[in-house]
Amino acid sequence: MSVAPETLVHPALRVAVIGAGYWGPNLARNFAMSTDWELVAICDMDLDRAEALARKTGNPAVVSSLDELLARHQIDAVAIATPARTHHQIAMQAIAAGKHVVVEKPLADNSVHGAQMVEAAAAAGTILMADHTYCYTPAVLKIRDLLADNELGEILYIDSTRINLGLVQPDVDVFWDLAPHDLSILDFVLPGGLSARTVTALGSDPLHAGKSCVGYLSMELESGILAHINVNWLSPTKIRRMVIGGSRKTLVWDDLNPQQRLTIFDRGVDLERQEMMRADAEDRKGATISYRLGDTWSPALSEFEPLGLMVSEFAASIRGARPAPTDGPSALRVLKVLEHADRSRAAAAATLSTDHSTAAMENAR
Template sequence: MRKFGSPFHSANHQQPAPKLRIAVVGAGYWGPNLARNLQASPDWDLVAICDLNIDRARKLADTLGQIPCVESIDELLDSFDVDAVAIATPARTHHGAVMTALRAGKHVLVEKPLADSREHGLEMVAEARANGLILMADHTYCYTPAVLKMQELVQSGSLGDILFVDSTRINLGLVQPDVDVFWDLAPHDLSILDFVLPGGLNPAEVSAFGADPLGTGRDCVGHLNFRLPNDATAHVHVNWLSPTKIRQMVIGGSLRTLVWDDLNPQQRLSVYDRGVSLDRQPKTAGEKASTAVSYRLGDTWSPALPEREALGQVVQELASCIRTGRQARTGGASGLRVLSVLEAVTRSLTLDGRPTSVAGAAMAGTGAELEGAR
């Protein structure tokens, strides 16, 4: 691992920190987006592209100024001195690629989901922790101006107590060859909830219902439900078969309700001062039944948001974490929480939607489950 000197040339003149060196593994769907943002970043020097399909790697490299290309991560690590590796390959390959990079002393940014199983995710997080390395999940949505503002509004208490979350992510999309619609689309919504909600994503159990009306061999339509603290509830709807594309999340609070519409660039966020009001806070079941309900009809406003590409913030966050030693806002632990929910979803599907426990939920944030993975 390379070392970095003081960023200050003198007491009054700040000297830019030296660029970090990185390689991108995977030149398919997401790799080109990562490579473009790394190439444009003042924090990074993109030194190589790695892909089993060397022609695809060279095609990407040509758009970036003749970046060197290799076919394997072993060749990459043997041939280039890098500080970090950005992995944008199918989930089934994440464990092997990430563990190889971590054992070589490299920091890692890995595409969602973190891994193809919770067991593999635990090993990856524990390996990074044991070696003092950054393992960061590329939960890109968490670095968009809209979701950053959502986090601020929720965690500041502006919405009051959270009563419900209803998220919809549907489109006419390609049936993936290796994952169902939950593993393909739900990581976005789950990572946003982990980022936005106080205490993160930590349901004790989930219920999931899926359907495969086309006979593809994997669920193409799905509904996921789980409870939040204080008897609140969350629902996530994912669908590959919808002719309309919707990317929307509603977070209802006791004071205000927040609506995020990612496909409306003129008004991505709306805050509604409308909802149900109780004349007084009931303390018992009997009081709840007799408490008068009224409706609050207030103003609606839309926060002003800057327009910037989220991936630029992702690669900036990775560089900052490496230089300061702090954990990423979407670090390995966040990726592991999302992965744990996805595995519980899969178990619930095999049980016809019966509630299924989320492994490690009781230990989330304590570090105890990571100790057991070493």
């Protein structure tokens, strides 16, 4: 069993990881390495897989069910790394037992389940946190600081691309697989959070997999910002890039460029001069657009493992009895946008089907 050093000020919290598949090993490793935590158990229906993970993370106990975990082990919290459709049942049982919960993305398989999890945690006085890992990266933390300091001016638009030749997931489409990363980042960095006025989405299934493998999601936020997200499982080129355009500066985050992940451009359309020129129609005829040319710079970023910071923040939230930076309500906002995207695609498909039916009837007359 991995044992974190205890002090009189902060005794180590006891945690179990539920799910030893794709993401569970990353959580288990970070909990085992953290001085805030003692990794007590690994829970997975596949005991061989759980035991293999336990051998790599200090030999915590291994159990095959949540009932066994709660009955046999004294724990403060659970980390859930199972398919999204199981998150609600596991989290609700853990919360009912008085345990704090961190869940890998997405929070749940629908917003009704997500809301029930949020309400249950609030009623029980426990912490419910979403493992939105990108929000704990040095680049995204820096972006949040820059926007809080109004470094870019008024945010005008956001354009995000997350594409690669990826694994077609068995239980979710490309929107639910990849877009939660970008949506959670926007909720984290924007001062007003993720508050969408409209959501429009288009998806394509060229593989005939029965789900969207390529997707485009556009939102108009309550603040007036236009945000666009492109997700794709079929691209031979891997791109992880976000552009945030402001009235004074523009930020480009290229997550795959470790030498220069963030770049700030002090150039673009000079909006202040544009306002001055509007009063003079003759000037506008001669120079409709005024451009600003300035410096380009890249802020220095610290290097650390985001999951390590995430598990530390989980502990700090529990000890301080305060909401986590990526708490249940923030994860619920992400869920609601994903559901709006589903409804947008369904409505577009229904409209197209109706148009085709009407055209066929007209042709038959």
